[in-house]
Amino acid sequence: MSRDFKQFPDDDNGNVLWQMQQDGDDLSVPHEIEYSIAFSSQALAEQCALFLLKEEQKISLFQDEESDRVEWIITIYVYMEPDYEDIVDLEQWFMKIAEQNSGEYDGWGCMAYIYEDDDFEEESIN
Incomplete structure (x- = not known):
């Protein structure tokens, strides 16, 4: 299958989505x-978390002690079809929110949903 660069542009987001599709997702x-x-502090993270909750976003907040410096991470969970344009729009919104709250947008990710044809075999009902 050849890559449709309108659906999967040649950038980080397009490359990830293209790879997901190529993997069978x-x-x-x-x-x-x-x-x-x-965020560099708990106070800044909590301030942003309250804003996101008011915007009716599903979030989690935790301290990442494994990074080189102590960071507080907000993860925003959005249930959506992984569409390039929608992802870019949300990224821009989250970048703006991060900037307004002295944080740094740190990217997106998701679990892959890959099914084998055998997973969907229908049982015959007599």
């Missing part, structure tokens, strides 16, 4: 996509 099925924003 069904991009027409909604996924829970996780967007992350990092």
Whole structure:
């Protein structure tokens, strides 16, 4: 299958989505996509978390002690079809929110949904 650069532009987001499709992930099925924003302090993270909750976003907040410096991470969970334009729009919104709250947007990710044809075999009913 050749790559449709309108659906999968030649950038980080397009490359990830193209690879997901190439791996057999069904991009027409909604996924829970996780967007992350990092903060240098708990107070800044909590301020942003309250804003996101008021915007009716599903979030989690945790301290990442494994990074080189102590960071607080907000993960925003958005249930959506992994569509390039929608992902870019949300990224821009989360980047703006991060900037307004002295944080740093840290990207997105999601679980892949890959099914084998055998997973959908129908049982005959007599």
